[in-house]
Amino acid sequence: MEVVGARAPGKIILAGEHAVVHGSAAVAAAIDLYTRCSLRLLTEDESASSAVELELRDPGLAFSWPCARLREVFFPTDSDSAAAGEPRPCSPDLLAAIARLLEEQEIPEAKIWLSSGLSAFLFLYTSILGCRAGKVTVSSDLPMGAGLGSSAAFCVSMSGALLTAAGVVAVGGGGGKGWELVRKDDLELVNRWAFQGEKIIHGKPSGIDNSVSTFGSMIKFKKGELTSLKSSNPVKMLITDTRVGRNTKALVAGVSERSSRHPDAMASVFHAVNSISEELSSIVELTANDEIAITSREEKLAELMEMNQGLLQCMGVSHSSIETVLRTTLKFNLVSKLTGAGGGGCVLTLIPTLLSNLVLDKVIAELESHSFRCFKVEVGGQGLQVCQGDC
Ligand SMILES: Nc1ncnc2c1ncn2[C@@H]1O[C@H](COP(=O)(O)OP(=O)(O)OP(=O)(O)O)[C@@H](O)[C@H]1O
Ligand SMILES: C[C@@](O)(CCO)CC(=O)[O-]
Numbered sequence: 001m002e003v004v005g006a007r008a009p010g011k012i013i014l015a016g017e018h019a020v021v022h023g024s025a026a027v028a029a030a031i032d033l034y035t036r037c038s039l040r041l042l043t044e045d046e047s048a049s050s051a052v053e054l055e056l057r058d059p060g061l062a063f064s065w066p067c068a069r070l071r072e073v074f075f076p077t078d079s080d081s082a083a084a085g086e087p088r089p090c091s092p093d094l095l096a097a098i099a100r101l102l103e104e105q106e107i108p109e110a111k112i113w114l115s116s117g118l119s120a121f122l123f124l125y126t127s128i129l130g131c132r133a134g135k136v137t138v139s140s141d142l143p144m145g146a147g148l149g150s151s152a153a154f155c156v157s158m159s160g161a162l163l164t165a166a167g168v169v170a171v172g173g174g175g176g177k178g179w180e181l182v183r184k185d186d187l188e189l190v191n192r193w194a195f196q197g198e199k200i201i202h203g204k205p206s207g208i209d210n211s212v213s214t215f216g217s218m219i220k221f222k223k224g225e226l227t228s229l230k231s232s233n234p235v236k237m238l239i240t241d242t243r244v245g246r247n248t249k250a251l252v253a254g255v256s257e258r259s260s261r262h263p264d265a266m267a268s269v270f271h272a273v274n275s276i277s278e279e280l281s282s283i284v285e286l287t288a289n290d291e292i293a294i295t296s297r298e299e300k301l302a303e304l305m306e307m308n309q310g311l312l313q314c315m316g317v318s319h320s321s322i323e324t325v326l327r328t329t330l331k332f333n334l335v336s337k338l339t340g341a342g343g344g345g346c347v348l349t350l351i352p353t354l355l356s357n358l359v360l361d362k363v364i365a366e367l368e369s370h371s372f373r374c375f376k377v378e379v380g381g382q383g384l385q386v387c388q389g390d391c
């Protein structure tokens with residue numbers, strides 16, 4: 001069979017991370033850094049030992065599971081009962097069985113954080129394709145575990161490729177050349193599968209990361225409801241990766257624990273974040289006809305981001321490396337906030353339209369002198385795309 005591919009973008013959260021898990025609104029946008037997943041189902045001739053193979057290009061690791069061993073774990077009682085049309089959660093018993101299966105792989109201790117991604121892969125693959133032999137290759141522009149939605153881009157691109165190989169998502173309408181957009185109904189199905197994968201990696205995701213990675217653009221997200229935001233003036237952001245590793249699942253759990261220790265205080269914090277996200281989303285949508293100067297729109301955005309950062313500190317998810325980025329950019333009168341789960345990872349800095357490239361280069365040089373890594377990204381682009389053949 002021919003190769004099918006899917007690519008899904010990472011994201012930034014402009015306002016509302018963590019609070020969105022507790023029902024507040026949040027605003028997120030896709031960025032032009034992608035995770036790509038390609039898949040080829042193997043015939044019996046090609047896969048003498050009949051296995052499911054996974055190559056992760058970025059950590060540079062490859063894994064292989066004999067189909068017979070997968071059948072014992074995933075379908076112990078009967079023949080394959082994969083059902084691509086019906087996303088369902090991974091039960092705690094199955095998750096424990098997957099963990100035992102992964103112990104057989106001898107993952108290097110320094111890469112043990114990959115286990116949650118591998119668990120999500122095995123669950124999605126066997127749920128959608130059963131135990132058919134196949135080879136999956138994943139590569140990514142995104143730093144992993146740094147707040148730019150690498151886990152969601154992994155689950156969305158994987159679900160997209162698997163559902164395309166299963167013949168559920170249509171591909172080839174573009175004449176079989178290059179990346180193609182996906183029909184709305186198909187996107188919704190991919191998004192529901194990707195959410196099941198995110199649950200394995202994050203524990204209790206709100207669904208914002210997989211939604212923005214699937215549908216792209218800039219969105220407001222509240223209690224599972226998504227509103228697409230139309231911004232006529234592009235928002236420019238600098239991203240700084242502090243390179244301090246952290247794990248979204250643990251940070252989300254930490255905020256929930258703080259919330260159960262101080263329910264009233266934290267409810268007020270989440271309520272304030274909701275107001276910030278609502279106001280920020282209406283400012284993003286203002287057009288040239290709304291008689292608000294670009295500079296005053298940017299000042300409002302910056303102030304809301306600053307307020308949100310203060311509330312994220314209240315939730316306990318800032319970090320000394322994040323504070324260093326805030327202090328550094330403030331010297332240039334620029335406002336920053338953490339993005340994603342915090343605890344290290346990436347920080348956003350709003351780039352005003354009138355900021356000269358010379359000053360921006362100085363900001364980047366000073367941030368990089370702290371061993372941080374800066375990215376300039378395009379905000380609000382495409383979501384999931386698929387392709388036939390090698391893209
Ligand atoms: N390309 C990939 N290959 C394999 N596993 C991946 C890949 N990308 C992400 N993962 C899995 O996702 C985990 C990182 O997810 P995590 O949610 O902690 O961070 P993030 O998604 O980058 O940030 P955030 O959730 O704050 O946006 C990794 O530890 C790994 O298990
Ligand atoms: C921290 C969080 O709010 C965003 C992570 O990008 C978690 C979630 O919403 O699932």
Ligand SMILES: [Mg+2]
Binds near residue numbers: 150
């Ligand atoms: Mg994540």
